[in-house]
Amino acid sequence: MTEQRARNDDEFKDAGLYKGVHSVDLEEFYTSGHRTCQGCESALVMRGFAKVAGSRTVVTGATGCMYVANTSYMTTPWIVPWMHTQLAAGGASAVGMAAGIKALQRKGKIPKEKINVINFSGDLGAGDEGLGGISGALQTPYDLLIVIYDNESAANTDIQASGLTTWGAQTTFTPSGSKERIMQKRWKKNIAAMMAIGHPNVKYVATACATFPATDYLNKVKKALAAGGPTLLHTIDPCPKGWDYHPRYSNILGELAVKTGIFADYEIINGRVKYTYDLRKRERLPVKKYLEKQGRFSHFAEEDYDYVQSMVDEMWEEWELPGILPIKGGLSVERE
Amino acid sequence: MFEMEELMTGTDAVAHAVRLVDVDVFAAYPIRPYTGVMDRLARFVANGQLDAEYIIADGEHSQFEIGKHASSVGARAFVGSSGTGWLYAMEAIGVTATDRLPVVALVGNRALDDPGAFGVEHNDALLVRDLGWLIAWASTAQEALDNTLIAYRVGEDPRVRMPVAIAMDGGYLTHSEHLVKVPSKEAVKKFLPPYSLGDRVLHPDNPISIAPQANEDWVMEIRRQNYEAAKRSRGVIIDAYREYESVLGIHYDNPFIEELDVEDADVVLIGMGSASVVARSVVREMRNEGKRVGYLKLRWYRPFPSEEIRKSLKNVRSVGILDRNFAMGAPDNQAITSHDIKSSLYESTNHPIVTDFIAGLGGREISRKEIRKMFNLMESGRTEKVYWIGVRE
Ligand SMILES: Cc1ncc(C[n+]2csc(CCOP(=O)(O)OP(=O)(O)O)c2C)c(N)n1
Ligand code: SF4
Ligand SMILES: [Mg+2]
Numbered sequence: 001m002t003e004q005r006a007r008n009d010d011e012f013k014d015a016g017l018y019k020g021v022h023s024v025d026l027e028e029f030y031t032s033g034h035r036t037c038q039g040c041e042s043a044l045v046m047r048g049f050a051k052v053a054g055s056r057t058v059v060t061g062a063t064g065c066m067y068v069a070n071t072s073y074m075t076t077p078w079i080v081p082w083m084h085t086q087l088a089a090g091g092a093s094a095v096g097m098a099a100g101i102k103a104l105q106r107k108g109k110i111p112k113e114k115i116n117v118i119n120f121s122g123d124l125g126a127g128d129e130g131l132g133g134i135s136g137a138l139q140t141p142y143d144l145l146i147v148i149y150d151n152e153s154a155a156n157t158d159i160q161a162s163g164l165t166t167w168g169a170q171t172t173f174t175p176s177g178s179k180e181r182i183m184q185k186r187w188k189k190n191i192a193a194m195m196a197i198g199h200p201n202v203k204y205v206a207t208a209c210a211t212f213p214a215t216d217y218l219n220k221v222k223k224a225l226a227a228g229g230p231t232l233l234h235t236i237d238p239c240p241k242g243w244d245y246h247p248r249y250s251n252i253l254g255e256l257a258v259k260t261g262i263f264a265d266y267e268i269i270n271g272r273v274k275y276t277y278d279l280r281k282r283e284r285l286p287v288k289k290y291l292e293k294q295g296r297f298s299h300f301a302e303e304d305y306d307y308v309q310s311m312v313d314e315m316w317e318e319w320e321l322p323g324i325l326p327i328k329g330g331l332s333v334e335r336e
Numbered sequence: 337m338f339e340m341e342e343l344m345t346g347t348d349a350v351a352h353a354v355r356l357v358d359v360d361v362f363a364a365y366p367i368r369p370y371t372g373v374m375d376r377l378a379r380f381v382a383n384g385q386l387d388a389e390y391i392i393a394d395g396e397h398s399q400f401e402i403g404k405h406a407s408s409v410g411a412r413a414f415v416g417s418s419g420t421g422w423l424y425a426m427e428a429i430g431v432t433a434t435d436r437l438p439v440v441a442l443v444g445n446r447a448l449d450d451p452g453a454f455g456v457e458h459n460d461a462l463l464v465r466d467l468g469w470l471i472a473w474a475s476t477a478q479e480a481l482d483n484t485l486i487a488y489r490v491g492e493d494p495r496v497r498m499p500v501a502i503a504m505d506g507g508y509l510t511h512s513e514h515l516v517k518v519p520s521k522e523a524v525k526k527f528l529p530p531y532s533l534g535d536r537v538l539h540p541d542n543p544i545s546i547a548p549q550a551n552e553d554w555v556m557e558i559r560r561q562n563y564e565a566a567k568r569s570r571g572v573i574i575d576a577y578r579e580y581e582s583v584l585g586i587h588y589d590n591p592f593i594e595e596l597d598v599e600d601a602d603v604v605l606i607g608m609g610s611a612s613v614v615a616r617s618v619v620r621e622m623r624n625e626g627k628r629v630g631y632l633k634l635r636w637y638r639p640f641p642s643e644e645i646r647k648s649l650k651n652v653r654s655v656g657i658l659d660r661n662f663a664m665g666a667p668d669n670q671a672i673t674s675h676d677i678k679s680s681l682y683e684s685t686n687h688p689i690v691t692d693f694i695a696g697l698g699g700r701e702i703s704r705k706e707i708r709k710m711f712n713l714m715e716s717g718r719t720e721k722v723y724w725i726g727v728r729e
Contacts, residue, residue: 055540055543056540057540058409058538058539058540060405067549068549071545071548071549072548072549072550073548073549073550073551073553073554074548076545076548078543078545079543080540080543081538081539081540081542081543081544081545081546082544082545082546083405083408083538083545083546083547084546084547084548084549085401085405086397086401086427086428086431088397088427089397089398089401089405089428091394091398092393092394092397092398092399092401092402092405092428093401093402093404093405094405095391095398095402095405096361096363096401096402096403096404096405096406096407096408096409096413097405097406097408097409097538099361099389099391099402099406099411100360100361100389100405100406100407100408100409100410100411100413101409101411102389103360103361103387103388103389103406103411104360104409104410104411106387107358107360107387109360109410109530110410110539115539115540132394132395132398133394133395133397133398133401135394136393136394136395136398139394140391
């Protein structure tokens with residue numbers, strides 16, 4: 001295990017990983033001008049990847065909060081060149097830019113240099129409507145990064161459930177009523193692992209929380225951009241408006257999502273799994289600690305907390321690879 | 337000036353044009369009948385005849401988004417589709433136009449599902465007629481090649497910067513072989529300047545934000561700019577044909593329309609696409625019989641050649657529209673082309689009777705006999721505003 005971990009880190013020794021918060025660059029490429037809510041962690045995701053990628057970057061943003069609340073005409077926060085793309089076009093937008101840049105550089109029409117190509121898409125855009133397009137992007141040979149920023153709802157259209165919303169959450173599409181306490185009956189899609197497992201050529205897939213562990217997300221962006229080929233990051237983004245809590249608790253909720261194990265924090269580097277916060281070896285906090293701080297779960301009965309806890313327990317205790325591979329009972333292939 | 341003169345299909349002719357413009361990125365997704373163009377381009381890449389990034393997309397929505405975003409970074413892009421595939425791409429088709437990115441797309445006209453039919457119907461291309469795409473309609477493979485070269489020049493012109501659709505009848509033109517003169521690379525280079533988006537290109541040296549949320553504060557001004565560009569495209573198209581002739585010697589009397597015996601005609605049939613070949617031959621035959629008939633073919637549908645139509649039809653008594661499309665519940669139950677023709681004629685001093693002939697849907701052949709029937713109905717005085725021709729009643 002230690003040997004493998006050493007190998008994983010070794011692969012990125014030239015990526016200039018941050019060692020502690022004091023080594024983080026000060027220059028920002030996503031600055032003032034946006035009007036996201038106070039405490040918006042998705043905005044931190046934007047700020048983080050822009051900071052790491054730096055000026056030689058092109059970005060597309062799929063429709064969603066990070067488009068609508070971020071880029072009012074004439075007050076753009078983007079220092080790097082940025083373009084809107086359609087809700088389901090995240091993957092294709094990155095492919096188009098990367099292919100265009102590659103062709104122009106090869107033909108000598110623009111100077112050869114490394115230009116980072118990044119798309120960000122929300123949980124609805126990437127996880128539901130744009131899933132096929134992201135799959136397509138991950139099959140290409142291009143250097144590109146897809147960041148799925150996951151605030152667990154269609155936040156921009158007033159907080160509707162997406163395929164990545166936590167079980168049981170109240171959203172405008174899944175209100176708790178007198179007959180049906182729980183309307184959100186879909187279990188959260190395992191998006192990052194689905195993409196990693198489905199696209200064996202992809203060299204780097206990771207999940208992250210923008211604020212916990214400190215610098216971890218930034219370093220994952222560095223690794224994704226250094227890995228080569230198409231890469232994918234999935235971040236869990238506490239959203240005060242959609243999750244219904246005071247903005248001051250965003251970082252605490254992010255940390256709890258990781259420490260309760262409801263959100264598995266890991267990297268898959270060239271097919272090798274590395275848990276960032278390995279809850280097989282650490283104590284897992286009760287999921288209730290995370291859920292009860294959010295108004296979207298205020299309708300929960302004790303049995304609802306128990307149900308979510310049982311699913312999270314199963315994930316960490318029974319899955320072949322917790323958070324990644326929901327195969328149970330060992331990987332031995334049955335022979336006739 | 338020419339590389340070769342060969343028998344080839346309509347889609348092959350377009351593929352040669354795409355090769356000649358040295359396209360940087362093209363994205364493919366299979367659907368009949370346009371696909372042949374991508375099959376051919378793939379072979380060009382495989383054989384080293386074309387240096388381009390070639391992407392097999394996961395669907396038409398992605399395919400057209402790839403074209404759009406490649407275009408935004410300054411790459412010359414090509415995409416295409418047919419029928420239901422074209423509709424699947426519709427969202428991307430819309431934003432390609434509103435982002436003013438001069439992608440060129442082939443639409444191999446095909447009936448919309450359901451029921452399944454491979455044959456031609458013009459509804460697919462006509463659905464985008466108001467979105468900010470220029471639309472050229474080919475009726476021969478040579479025209480398809482010429483239209484494609486001209487499309488890049490017009491679409492990329494800084495005065496225009498609009499995407500261009502090359503419409504082409506599925507089957508009758510995509511798959512039939514015609515003799516085509518293929519220009520040399522040098523000649524095309526002379527005709528077509530390099531693609532440059534100028535200060536609108538997405539590149540680290542030009543850190544702009546494209547298509548931010550504008551709302552009612554600015555959308556109207558942005559629409560107006562697009563509207564002006566569409567108006568300007570007329571003059572740019574005229575210039576392009578002039579230049580095309582001076583470089584390649586290929587002459588078109590008028591870029592927008594093609595007239596056959598219209599000048600002294602009493603009755604004129606108007607249409608576009610491959611049925612024009614049949615209609616023209618019927619007109620010649622009927623002229624020999626002393627009938628004062630004519631045929632007017634539309635080569636560009638957007639910008640719509642209203643001025644040319646008014647001028648051409650100024651002495652005509654009766655006009656028939658060969659509509660290879662449907663428009664359910666539309667004014668007077670006539671199909672799409674009639675409305676554009678009629679609204680052009682409203683501003684004319686001459687107001688001929690306009691009869692709509694809905695024919696050839698789903699790829700049904702339009703016969704000489706049926707074209708004759710249309711002329712006869714127009715000559716003898718029609719009793720209906722719309723006739724379905726060649727349908728089992
Ligand atoms: C094709 C399409 N369907 C629906 C919409 C309306 N819409 C705009 S933003 C949005 C929500 C996107 O949710 P997500 O991707 O999670 O991003 P978030 O708003 O949460 O940041 C929706 C449904 C749209 N813009 N385009
Ligand atoms: S609603 Fe949520 S995602 Fe949207 S800006 Fe506010 S905090 Fe951020
Ligand atoms: Mg969301």
